[in-house]
Amino acid sequence: MLDDIKKTLWATADKLRANMDAAEYKHLVLGLIFVKYISDTFAARHAELGARLTNPDDAYYYGDAAPEDIAAELEDRDYYKEVNVFWVPEAARWESLRSNAKQPDIGKRIDDALSLIEAENPTLKNILDKRYARSQLPDGKLGELVDLVSTIGFGDTPSIARDTLGQVYEYFLGMFASAEGKRGGQFYTPASIVKTLVAILSPHSGKVYDPCCGSGGMFVQSEKFIEAHGGRLGDVSIYGQESNPTTWRLAAMNLAIRGIDFNLGREPGDTFTKNQHPDLRADFILANPPFNISDWWHGSLTGDARWVYGDPPPGNANYAWLQHMLHHLKPTGRAGIVLANGSMSSSQNSEGQIRAAMVEADVVEVMVALPGQLFFNTQIPACLWFLVKQKTKRKGEVLFIDARKLATMISRVQSEFTDEVIARIANTVAAWRGESALLPLGEGRGEGLPAPAAYADIPGFCRSVKLEEIAQHGHVLTPGRYVGAEAVEDNDEDFATKMQQLTDKLGEQMAKGAELDLLIRAKLGGLGYEF
Secondary structure (H helix, E strand, O other): HHHHHHHHHHHHHHHHOOOHHHHHHHHHHHHHHHHHHHHHHHHHHHHHHHHHHHHOOOOOOOOOHHHHHHHHHHHOOOOOOHOOOOOOOOHHOOOHHHOOOOOOOHHHHHHHHHHHHHHHHHOOOOOOOOOOOOOOOOOOOHHHHHHHHHHOOOOOOOOHHHHHHHHHHHHHHHHOOOOOOOHHHOOOOOOOHHHHHHHHOOOOOOEEEOOOOOOHHHHHHHHHHHHHHOOOHHEEEEOOOOOHHHHHHHHHHHHHOOOOOOOOOOOOOOOOOOOOOOOOOOOEEEEEOOOOOOOOOOHOOOOOOOOOOOOOOOOHHHHHHHHHHHHHHHEEEEEEEEHHHHHHOOOOOOHHHHHHHHHHHOEEEEEEOOOOOOOOOOOOOOOEEEEOOOOOOOEEEEEEOOOOOOOOOOOOEEEEHHHHHHHHHHHHHHHOOOOOOOOOOOOOOOOOOOOOOOOOEEEOOOOEEEEEHHHHHHOOOOOOOOOOOOOOOHHHHHHHHHHHHHHHHHHHHHHHHHHHHHHHHHHHHHHOOHH
């Protein structure tokens, strides 16, 4: 049911944008969805408190207080803060906006409402994008958009509302990323890639960091993983950084609507030159940085403390990202990063030497080759790097997984991993590490985890390789070089026998085709059509 609602909402919203650029339009739509959500959850909490304060059997009972005293008590912000509900001033509530949707100044009214909400909720300060008064939507379309968002029902309780809105928000992020094409990839990582990273890292507790967090999808999936496996939202602390100011706001809203506490730094900023978390040492780091960016270098970065394995080349930031993440890991931490395939084998400038130093230092744990067409913004083949500061198991080895043939096409230009494929990859890594499998996806861990499965190399899919062999290959980390060819089942039939069977079958099919040709001619002839 919710899937149908999401599709209907998107189709209508997309129609309303007319010729407006999707990159601009997404902020209008997502901002309104956010305001509707916080207004609905506030109203639900307000109504709940009203009933409880007047119920003699409830712990919140306010005695025989006069109605005006009850009304004053309902204004106590602490009642809302204790359940992660934002305080919404009366003039900013959704009913006020909806009743004025057809007014010519509705854009200014929405901007004013956002300012009021920010003033009452310090965690939202400078996060809400106040651009409605100057939007380029045709006359009347903004009011129609308000009416459309008014049809979204978020549920009767804050928890149900949070889950519903989270799904709608995430769906719209994905659709906007698809509509924007190349630019969309700057703020959104496809869900199946995020799921794969999270499943392999298994971020169950501690500090989670994304140095280029986009719209916050890595954090959201981490929280889903924790909840699905018996943990609590409060078990992790979220740290992120994003250079694009509007995307930084998207991430903050994405996390706020789910009740996730976060620290995205004081402001948007470049991760390399304006590091917002210089002293952070994280338990888990995961990221999908822009591939092969060439305009990242600044003279102040020469000899930076993060470049333990060598200064990255100014013309490509791939090895800057890898070393930045290693720098911010705790000694027991793990990191996962999406990079272009070239990062696994490039010897340009200093990249080959840096990669060799990382391999010899035994900080590379797992390499995964990905299929094509997983991303909205590029067809460049990609891979996953998994790094550790200090290995406790499998010292002197790297696990290689070739997943290039495991994707499912979901459109003419887009592919994805199914949950079953993600489970296969993640459970292979868990077995190699000697850990219990946490998947299938979405299933709780429960009590009495099974013993770890025994790991085994599978030709064409996975292989554990000693550092000495990797050195013999010039420290190239491409999985296809190590996993070999997929085993082909031998059914003991020789070529001549197989060929005879195939030609016999082809002859039968051609004979049947000739019969059908004659039948079609006869039918058409009966209708007066000869050929």
